[in-house]
Amino acid sequence: MHTAQFQIRKNQLPTSRLVSLPEEPLAAGEVRLRVEQFAYTANNITYAAFGDAMNYWQFFPVPDDADGAWGIVPVWGFGVVEQSRCEGVAVGERLYGYWPMATHAVLQPVRMTPEGFLDGAAHRAALHTIYNQYLRCAADPLHDPATEALQALLRPLFLTAWLIDDFLADNAFFGTCESGQRGVMLLSSASSKTAFATAAQLAKRPQVEVVGLTSAANVAFSESLGVYSRVLTYDQLEVLASDAPCVYVDFAGNGGLRKAIHSRFANLAYSCSIGGTHVDQLSGARDLPGPRPVLFFAPAQAKKRHGDWGAAEFNQRMARAWHSFIAQVSQPDAPWVKVQRHQGPDAVAAAHALVLGGRSDPRLGHMLSLQDR
Template structure:
């Protein structure tokens, strides 16, 4: 058996190559998973962009200096098992390499999930080491795996951002009528519009989306932004308006422009980096005027809420929000998502290059089929 995988140059994310290597025999307690379906979105570009700082390259080491394997969300089936608690044929949802196969060391098994205890992952974020057994996963439906692969991990982050802001009373960023104002960059990205949708369910919140001219019409069509502005129209934002900035773009120049213009900015939250070519020292949180930029790491917030609410309540609340959001995003009359499937690792490299270069259609959801 052999594994084919996509390698990405860690210092030049548009440079890729496909590698095929022979599989090594399993050790006792390990399982081999054949990866079936993966989603590639701008979220994966963020994983690569922060691969060193946030250790995303460490989940599936390539073994080659200078090259990395970006992780992606999706589904796979156990094809070999040397673990008595995991059966061949089990289907799992989780965090996989962009590859045809992966090896896990299952631990802390429950009816709903397993945890990967591969030694090199012990110090990495626990939320990414969990694999959901679809037969007991409350968010799983066998007729919409594509939507789950594409939107589920992004929406969980979106939902957590909404909870973070609401839990902190929007850091006091309310106008005279008591309305909170939240400004989102990269408004066409799936994580941003998921956040806008969650925030828009709150009657006391207004959401402004910042986007490029090319994506302005798409963002307006979503209906979850109260206002959409192009990046070159920041002068339309009243400087004295209390607000919160949630940055999905990662553009250093944009961050500085926002922090400089908005003198009543109450909180600045960095999520990812969809504009990798624009990330610059000018966007460093330590040098910006106004509030210090805070990086939001979803697994940390999951850990906090799970401890406060309990795992069962956390799961129930998330499941309700996910069902409502996914129903809206896939509404047959006005869908936000157009699913596009490609086959194989070589095709994945072309999708990756389009995403990393910022050329992808925001309405498209890219799925890589590997079987």
């Protein structure tokens, strides 16, 4: 038996390879899972773009890669236990969690509960718990077999979006809503799933105006969602008053756009860096007028709110918001996401190139599997 891994060059993201590795016997306490299906979105491109800075490459290190040139992009999806040498994890169990782009994964379950467990592998010990947790589908209150694809595509993005909204509100929108005025929340890459999930949360807050920034090709889609107060193309910043009190929520990572926003808006109160969907236009944040861009790390806000509210209240609030969001996304007459499936190594490589190049229809949600048909 062999495990196939889809690997990409860390400093040249379009370059990929498929590597076949022999399966090693399981050690005591380990389980081997078949990675059945996983989502691939702009969020995964962000994992690759910030792989070194935010330790994403460390979750699934490439074996025998002496110069560290190759990496495995982490993905969210579903796996099924094929072999188990761990008491409490049964063959056939279905799990939701963070996987390598591969046909199989080996985990070392620790801190087991009826709801799930953590991977206790030594190389993941210093990495954040939110990425090391695996949930048993049979006990997961958010799991619905009928909407597994939407869960894989949107659940991790939604959690980030929900925490961005909470972070902004927790900081009183950085003073942009004082004296009864509406603060302007500028969201780049407005058609991306994390951006529109964030907009869906912010749209419920009357004290802010949510402005989506996107390419001309994606204006109609972004407007159709009904979560943006208005949608502008990247070259329409002059439509907004230069003295508007605003916050920039940057999903694109486009250095030129960031500089244009920092230069135009005299009352830019905060610059929040989320992602890097424009991978060919990423740049640093030096010598910018206005506030220094700050990278948002969702687990840090999650940890804060666990302390503020407790785990049970955190989970209840998140679950209520999730179910409300899924109802919006799944409107029968106008669904926000249409699932497109890609099976096999060649299809996975093609989907990677499509998402990386930003050429995908924003309404499509790509579900991938390296498993043979």
